Amino acid sequence: MEQDSIRNFRFQNLQEKNMSFEDVFKHIVHFMKLNPRGNYRLMVGTDSQVHRTYTIFITGIVIQQESHGVWACIRKVIVPRKMLHLHERISKELTLTEEIVSMFTEHKKNQLIHIILPYVYQGATFSMEGHIDIGAGNRNKTRAFVKEMVARMESMGVEPKIKPNAFVASSYANRYTK
Structure with a gap:
């Protein structure tokens, strides 16, 4: 991805609007440095919702310190x-x-890992996950796409999560698609 297009990406949360990716990254670093x-x-x-004349896609970025909160x-x-x-919508998500x-x-990623690295032997951990809004259950219409979508996430070196463990897509992002 070219650097110019990255600069044009805009993010928001309840506290801040119009954040660049660099702003988002700084928030993540700050959040992790509070307790390395x-x-x-x-x-x-990402989740999507089809409306009358358009389709909205919401991508959530969440950094979670287990049992101690999140920044998103x-x-x-x-x-x-x-x-x-x-299939088109799931693929776009x-x-x-x-x-x-x-x-x-x-x-x-190395910058984030270096925050916790001095404390790894005391139990500090860091992982990165891609949450995919699909499920493997028999009644789930998206089950036919699980292998394809999971393989795409794995090819990026990110741990894929599907429903019910894909809560960033199925719960957090979903809330903003309505």
Whole structure:
């Protein structure tokens, strides 16, 4: 992804609007530095909702210190048509998640790992997950896409999570698609 397009991405949460990816990254670093001995999960996931004349996609970025809270933000993308084909919509959700995941370059991931590194032997951890709004259950219409979408996340070196463990996509991002 080119540096110019990264600069044009805008994120928001309840406290701040119009954040750049660099702003988001600084918030994540600050959150982790508050307790470098913590267990951190950096999670990215996207959900969508078809409306009358458009389809809205919300990508959530969540840094969670297990049992000690989160910092989170979203990115909104609107496609000016009804995307009625499920595979197309799920694939677009994952593409938007992949775009954000790719912004966490090896250099940026290493910066985050270096925050907890001195405390690894005291139990500090860091992981990165891609939350995919699909499920493998027999009654789930998206089960046919699980292998394909999980493989795409794994190819990026990110741990894929599907329903019911994909809460950034299925709960956090979902809240903002209505």
